[in-house]
Amino acid sequence: MSLQGVMESIEGHQFAAEVNLAAGFEAFHRSIQGHSLFRELGGLMKDDPSVFRTVLVRIVELSRKPIRTQYENPFDSAMAVYLMAVDGVDSEVAAVAAQHVSKAANCWWASQVSTGIEISASLRRLGVPPALLVTGVMRTMVAGGEIGHAPDVIPTPEKRINGRGCHHTRKRRTAKRAA
Amino acid sequence: MPELLDLGSPRDRNAIDLATARNRRIPNARRREQIPEALAAAMQFVTESHPSARLRSLTGTYNCIGMAFANRRTCIEPHHVQMILEDDGYVEVDPPDVVPGDLLVYRDHDRTISHVAVVISHEPDFANARWKTTVMSQWGYDGEYVHEHADVNPLLGRPDKFYSERKR
Numbered sequence: 385m386s387l388q389g390v391m392e393s394i395e396g397h398q399f400a401a402e403v404n405l406a407a408g409f410e411a412f413h414r415s416i417q418g419h420s421l422f423r424e425l426g427g428l429m430k431d432d433p434s435v436f437r438t439v440l441v442r443i444v445e446l447s448r449k450p451i452r453t454q455y456e457n458p459f460d461s462a463m464a465v466y467l468m469a470v471d472g473v474d475s476e477v478a479a480v481a482a483q484h485v486s487k488a489a490n491c492w493w494a495s496q497v498s499t500g501i502e503i504s505a506s507l508r509r510l511g512v513p514p515a516l517l518v519t520g521v522m523r524t525m526v527a528g529g530e531i532g533h534a535p536d537v538i539p540t541p542e543k544r545i546n547g548r549g550c551h552h553t554r555k556r557r558t559a560k561r562a563a
Numbered sequence: 564m565p566e567l568l569d570l571g572s573p574r575d576r577n578a579i580d581l582a583t584a585r586n587r588r589i590p591n592a593r594r595r596e597q598i599p600e601a602l603a604a605a606m607q608f609v610t611e612s613h614p615s616a617r618l619r620s621l622t623g624t625y626n627c628i629g630m631a632f633a634n635r636r637t638c639i640e641p642h643h644v645q646m647i648l649e650d651d652g653y654v655e656v657d658p659p660d661v662v663p664g665d666l667l668v669y670r671d672h673d674r675t676i677s678h679v680a681v682v683i684s685h686e687p688d689f690a691n692a693r694w695k696t697t698v699m700s701q702w703g704y705d706g707e708y709v710h711e712h713a714d715v716n717p718l719l720g721r722p723d724k725f726y727s728e729r730k731r
Contacts, residue, residue, distance in 0.1 A: 396604075397600055397601045397603075397604030397605075398604055398608060400597075400601055400604070400605075401601070401604045401605035401607075401608040401609075401705055402608065404597075404605060404623065404703050404704040404705050405609075405702055405703035405704075405705055405716050405718045405719065406703050406718055407626045407627050407628065407641050407677060407678055407703055407719065408626070408640040408641040408642065408677075409640065410641075410642075410675070411641070411671070411677060411703075411718055415718050452598065454595075454596070455595060455596055455597060455598045456594065456595040456596065456597050456598070456623070458597075458598050458600075458601060490595050492594050492595075492704075
């Protein structure tokens with residue numbers, strides 16, 4: 385399929401319907417990564433640098449498109465997919481693109497992906513090893529109070545997010561006080 | 564930005580107050596309705612690929628967990644289901660003891676909870692030596708359907724166990 389065909393399909397209602405079957409972010413993320421259109425786009429981006437630029441420009445265009453404000457952003461899934469594709473090639477550029485997407489109104493998946501990418505970029509700047517970088521999933525883990533299941537190195541950024549620290553941090557503080 | 568970093572937390576403007584029977588907060592967030600064209604495409608996609616699925620309600624403002632545990636008001640991530648089942652006193656039910664209103668929990672290939680449905684009928688299918696179970700569930704954000712329990716999109720996982728909060 386041509387690049388135009390791939391992008392039109394990704395921006396179409398049928399594709400949104402397919403990926404919106406996911407009940408949660410993890411399933412959404414997995415469904416995108418296993419989708420033939422995402423893989424095709426990723427392949428095109430790696431083969432031809434101009435495709436990478438085209439997708440970046442499209443992310444910015446979509447993030448600025450006027451929408452009917454009573455509804456969800458109709459380009460929500462497309463922006464999420466484009467961001468994930470860009471992130472697969474260059475995480476630093478993806479972090480910049482994510483800033484544009486985070487300004488787009490009424491997004492669901494796209495805002496979760498962009499937040500994940502922005503958090504990952506912040507962690508990289510803090511020097512957190514790449515293996516421990518988080519995705520958008522972490523956001524819901526933080527919200528759900530499940531951050532304690534994440535590796536010990538995570539408390540610092542988590543602390544920055546909600547100002548409290550995870551249960552490992554609290555345990556250590558309590559143990560210190562008791563000692 | 565704060566509400567993005569704390570999706571579903573009390574600081575999230577899209578969250579509603581929601582707690583388990585043991586008063587543990589259930590993180591959640593309300594999702595805006597999809598445009599009518601997208602909802603129509605979603606219904607077409609589901610009903611064409613799963614002929615047993617009959618549309619009950621075409622909306623994308625809640626997910627299956629929000630349908631089962633929050634009266635269709637909000638979206639709850641599947642990884643919170645275990646906490647809700649425990650706190651709300653749900654116990655596993657064997658197939659012969661299932662009654663309408665009980666829940667069917669679906670899991671994906673790595674045993675993670677992926678979907679929840681409400682049983683609306685459950686009767687023995689003697690000819691095929693199995694149970695014939697019809698459930699009602701929200702398919703992701705593509706609308707709510709009445710369907711045979713095993714006839715779901717692979718993204719929703721596979722039927723695993725029945726649970727009930729019935730007091731006996």
